[in-house]
Structure formats: structure tokens, C-alpha cells
Amino acid sequence: MNKFQLKDVNLWYNDFHALKDINMDIKAKEITAFIGPSGCGKSTLIKSLNRMNDLIDGCKITGDFLLDGENIYGNLDINALRKRVGMVFQKPNPFPMSVFDNVAYAPRVHGIKSKFKLNEIVEKSLRDAAIWDELKDRLKKSAISLSGGQQQRLCIARALAAEPDVLLMDEPTSALDPISTAKIEELVIKLKKKYTIVIVTHNMQQAVRISDTTGFFLLGELIEYNNTEQLFSMPTDKRCEDYITGRFG
Amino acid sequence: MKTREHVAKLIFMFCALTAVAALFVIIFFIFSRGMPAIFEVGIGGFLSGRVWRPLQGEFGIFTFIFTSLVTTIVAFIVGSRIGLWCAIYLAMFCPRKIYRPLKTMVELLGGIPSVLYGFFGVVVIVPFIRNAFGGPGNSMLAAMIILSIMILPTIINLSEAAIRAVPSFYYEGALALGATKTEAVFDVVVPAAKSGVNASYILGVGRAIGETMAVIMVIGNSPHMPESVLSPARTMTAAIALEMSYATGLHQNMLFAIGVVLFTIVIVLNLILTIRRH
Ligand SMILES: Nc1ncnc2c1ncn2[C@@H]1O[C@H](COP(=O)(O)OP(=O)(O)OP(=O)(O)O)[C@@H](O)[C@H]1O
Ligand SMILES: [Mg+2]
Numbered sequence A: 001m002n003k004f005q006l007k008d009v010n011l012w013y014n015d016f017h018a019l020k021d022i023n024m025d026i027k028a029k030e031i032t033a034f035i036g037p038s039g040c041g042k043s044t045l046i047k048s049l050n051r052m053n054d055l056i057d058g059c060k061i062t063g064d065f066l067l068d069g070e071n072i073y074g075n076l077d078i079n080a081l082r083k084r085v086g087m088v089f090q091k092p093n094p095f096p097m098s099v100f101d102n103v104a105y106a107p108r109v110h111g112i113k114s115k116f117k118l119n120e121i122v123e124k125s126l127r128d129a130a131i132w133d134e135l136k137d138r139l140k141k142s143a144i145s146l147s148g149g150q151q152q153r154l155c156i157a158r159a160l161a162a163e164p165d166v167l168l169m170d171e172p173t174s175a176l177d178p179i180s181t182a183k184i185e186e187l188v189i190k191l192k193k194k195y196t197i198v199i200v201t202h203n204m205q206q207a208v209r210i211s212d213t214t215g216f217f218l219l220g221e222l223i224e225y226n227n228t229e230q231l232f233s234m235p236t237d238k239r240c241e242d243y244i245t246g247r248f249g
Numbered sequence B: 001m002k003t004r005e006h007v008a009k010l011i012f013m014f015c016a017l018t019a020v021a022a023l024f025v026i027i028f029f030i031f032s033r034g035m036p037a038i039f040e041v042g043i044g045g046f047l048s049g050r051v052w053r054p055l056q057g058e059f060g061i062f063t064f065i066f067t068s069l070v071t072t073i074v075a076f077i078v079g080s081r082i083g084l085w086c087a088i089y090l091a092m093f094c095p096r097k098i099y100r101p102l103k104t105m106v107e108l109l110g111g112i113p114s115v116l117y118g119f120f121g122v123v124v125i126v127p128f129i130r131n132a133f134g135g136p137g138n139s140m141l142a143a144m145i146i147l148s149i150m151i152l153p154t155i156i157n158l159s160e161a162a163i164r165a166v167p168s169f170y171y172e173g174a175l176a177l178g179a180t181k182t183e184a185v186f187d188v189v190v191p192a193a194k195s196g197v198n199a200s201y202i203l204g205v206g207r208a209i210g211e212t213m214a215v216i217m218v219i220g221n222s223p224h225m226p227e228s229v230l231s232p233a234r235t236m237t238a239a240i241a242l243e244m245s246y247a248t249g250l251h252q253n254m255l256f257a258i259g260v261v262l263f264t265i266v267i268v269l270n271l272i273l274t275i276r277r278h
Helices: A042-048 A078-084 A099-109 A115-128 A148-160 A178-191 A204-210 A228-233 A238-244 B002-041 B043-048 B062-093 B096-111 B114-133 B140-150 B152-164 B168-176 B181-192 B194-210 B213-219 B236-243 B249-277
Strands: A002-013 A016-027 A031-035 A059-067 A085-088 A166-170 A196-200 A213-218 A221-227
Touching: A002 A042, A016 A042, A016 A196, A016 A213, A016 A221, A031 A042, A031 A204, A042 A166, A042 A196, A078 A085, A085 A148, A099 A115, A099 A148, A099 B181, A115 A148, A148 A166, A148 A178, A178 A196, A178 A204, A204 A228, A213 A228, A213 A238, A221 A228, A221 A238, A228 A238, B002 B043, B002 B249, B043 B062, B043 B249, B062 B096, B062 B140, B062 B152, B062 B181, B062 B194, B062 B213, B062 B236, B062 B249, B096 B152, B114 B140, B114 B213, B140 B152, B140 B194, B140 B213, B152 B194, B168 B181, B181 B194, B194 B236, B194 B249, B213 B236, B236 B249
Parallel strands: A031 A196, A031 A213, A085 A166, A166 A196
Antiparallel strands: A002 A016, A002 A059, A213 A221
């Protein structure tokens, strides 16, 4: 089952051609990792999956982005799309409000008012993000006072509370210590039972540990896209091999 | 080289000390003339008395305090709403093409000397009030309107800066959850700018309560308790400025005493500002 199908995707920032003829299928309920050297377009691609690139002046996109067969740059309502395709950022970005209000933000925006229902969603999301036990007595506390690792898991809970199908994560652990990173990796593997996950990472071990499929990008092109095990054990492209063996910038 | 460094440092220190010295000299003179006068007439009667008849030795300034506070509060309520929305528009919604001209005009509004605001009040606002609601036109209402406009630039500029200083990842985080632009701005960005916006409010209030010239020109300056917002009235600043040129003796010292009250209010405002910042 494909969640996303990308066909002949090209993207320009003004004159700069940032994504070149990308064709890829992203499988549902799997973890897909994007790897590649800095500036190769990983963030650009992941941001175009929930249309966060729309915020950038001068960004032009061609090609098809099908989500469950429906073009996300077509008639699909952008706020509904972003509800379905959640995002976790590189730097934890909890809102400067209480833990509860952070998690309840998306349900509230999408029209849920009942206190009872909100309580239920907040608890479920925090449990799913494996942070309920740590935070259940601190729901009223400011989210800013949490540790970086807790903040990131809170942000995952906040994204889950929107009840998405897909979770996009752009280097979600690059600002965290090894223990927090391990917790998040464990969590991500658990989440793939219910969600389709796309993750950008600079950490090749991380890609090997958690992902099912890996895409290697270079200068805006998708160079190699394969089953993770295969890509790392027998890369077919020389440039990909150089990169994963560390012979490349 | 060493000596030059040393001289430069001394000059900087001297300049800094001058500013601090000026503050203390001002405080010293206001309080040294004002405080004895307050005790001479009695602090209770001074603050709560409603009759100001300096020649008969009656020095009650309750009416002036009341007028200052009411005009300031109303001007603040109106000006802070309009100013905040204006700042939100400039920072988050304004198309790039019209941003420059709008911003320039707001800055210009802040640079207009208060006596010219007074002109505007005399020529436009006062006749408008007279025609629309009756009465003399010179009134508390006229002062409220003028002051609401005068505090706009302070509130707009500082609030806009505060909103712009909110990291974009809050805004993007809200959008990524499916919020609309308006929801993201009002639910997340503006609350995150709260401390800066509050600072702009306090400076705006300080500007309103201290404004003298424009107020004198439109408020009618009656020393009696205003019966309604359409009545002429007199603020603390107006009371000082109107009589300073001819007052002597105790009367003059009583004007300093009004200055003590005004100064205390402004200091309290600034203290609140400083405390909120930390
Ligand atoms: N808003 C923008 N305007 C213009 N060019 C941009 C913009 N954002 C990214 N780019 C350019 O597009 C290219 C791809 O950027 P992108 O952020 O997708 O890289 P990345 O693979 O995520 O890199 P990193 O690993 O450093 O995060 C880079 O050359 C970058 O300079
Ligand atoms: Mg990136």
C-alpha cells in the first residue's frame, strides 16, 4: 500500500532548482528515511509533503504529490491536509503554554470543545508518545520548562493529537542527547503500527536502526531508493556507497 | 594608547553620570519643594479635596487626579486595541508592497509634535463633539480621543517589534497542526509576544498620563469636577502647566506637589514594567 506517490516532482526556490525529477512511492505504515549530505533537499522534500513550502516566497513546484491517490496540491483543503500529515520539527517547538494546552491545540482548532473529549485525547496522545507517566502530574505546567527530550516527545504527542495518518520528522533527534534520542527511536518504531512515518536523518546508524526504506539524495536528485538493509549492505550507486561508508562530505 | 583608552572611558562615564545626575536633580527639586507643601496643607485634604482655589488657600487635587486617570484609562483601552491590531496587521498580514508606506506613516505619527496634535483637536475633534453631542466641545472626551491617537505609534511600533521577535517556529508549528493563519497568529504568536506587548501598553499609558500641551488645548481646563465626558475638565499636567507661569509662594509649591503625585504614578508604572520584564 502506498501512502504517497510522487511523480516527476520538481521544485525551485526562485531560480534555484532544489528538487529534480523525483519519483518515489512512500509505503503506508512503514518508516521511510531520507539521507544525504547537507543541502541536498531532504527538508525541502519533506516540507512539500504537508505544503509547508507554501510559506516560502518564490517557491515553485511541479509534478504530482498523491496522498492516498489524491493530489495534495489540487483541491484538497490545506488545513485538512496538515491535520492528516503531521510534522515534528528539528528543534523542539512546544508553544509557550501549558502541556495540556499544547496537546489540546490541534483538537481545539479542529472544533473539539468538550472538556471530557479533550481530556481523553490529551491522555491518549501523551500515552502514545510514551510520555504520559512523566507528565501526568504536570499537565498545567508550562511546556517550556520541560527538558529538550521531553519537549520533543511532547511535540510528537501534540502532532498525534490531530489524529494524523502520516508523521513527518525532520531530524527530530539532532538537538537531543543520546538517551532522549534512544527513547524517540523506540517510540517511532512503536508508532509505525498506526502511522506512516517519514524521517530525515543525518545519522546513518539511526536510519539503519529504525527505517524500512531509505532514500539517498544528492544535489536535489533521488540517487538511490531501496529497502534499508539492501541500500546499506549493497548500494548500487557509487555515490551512495561513498556517502554511507563515510568517504563523502 | 593606554592614556587614550583611559580618557575615552572617563568621557563615557561622565556622560552616563550626567544622565543619572539629571534624574536625581529633577527628583530632588520636585520633592524638596512639593513634599513640605503637601504636609503644610495636609496630605488627606490635598489628595481627596475637590476644590482648587489657590488664592483662597484651597488646594484639593482629587478632580485633577480623577480626570488624569479617567482620560488615560479610556485612551488606553481604545488606543491599545487599535494599536495591537494594527501591529498584528503590520507584522503578520500586511502585503510587502504597502508595508513600507504604512510603517513610514506610523513613524511619522509618532514624530508629530504634541502642539500639532492639539491643533488637530481644536480644528476637528472639538467642533465635531460640539456639533454631534452639544456642550462646549472642549471636554474630557476630546482629550480621550486625542490621547488614544497619540499613544498609537508607541503601541504599534513596540508591539510590532515584539510580534516580529516571536520565533517563526511557533507560527510554523501551529500551521503544521492544521491551524489557519488567523488561528496561528491569534492563538500562538500574539500570546508569545505578550511581555513585549505589555511593555508597549505601559509606555503608552506613561505617554498619555504625561501629555500636557495637546490636552490643554482641547480639554477646556475647568478645575471643577466634570459631570460627564462632555464637560470640560483639567488634568494634573494641565494644572501644573497652566499656573506655573504666575504662581508664587505656597501656590507654586503646590504645583510641585502635583508633580510629586504625577511622578509617583509614572514611577509605579515603570516599576511594573521592569518587574514584568524579569
Ligand atoms: N527558503 C529557501 N530559499 C532559497 N533556497 C533555499 C531555501 N531553503 C532551502 N534552500 C536551498 O535548497 C537546497 C536544499 O535545502 P534543504 O534545506 O532541503 O537541504 P537539506 O537536505 O535539508 O540540508 P540539511 O541536511 O542541511 O538540513 C539548499 O541548497 C538550500 O540552500
Ligand atoms: Mg534539512
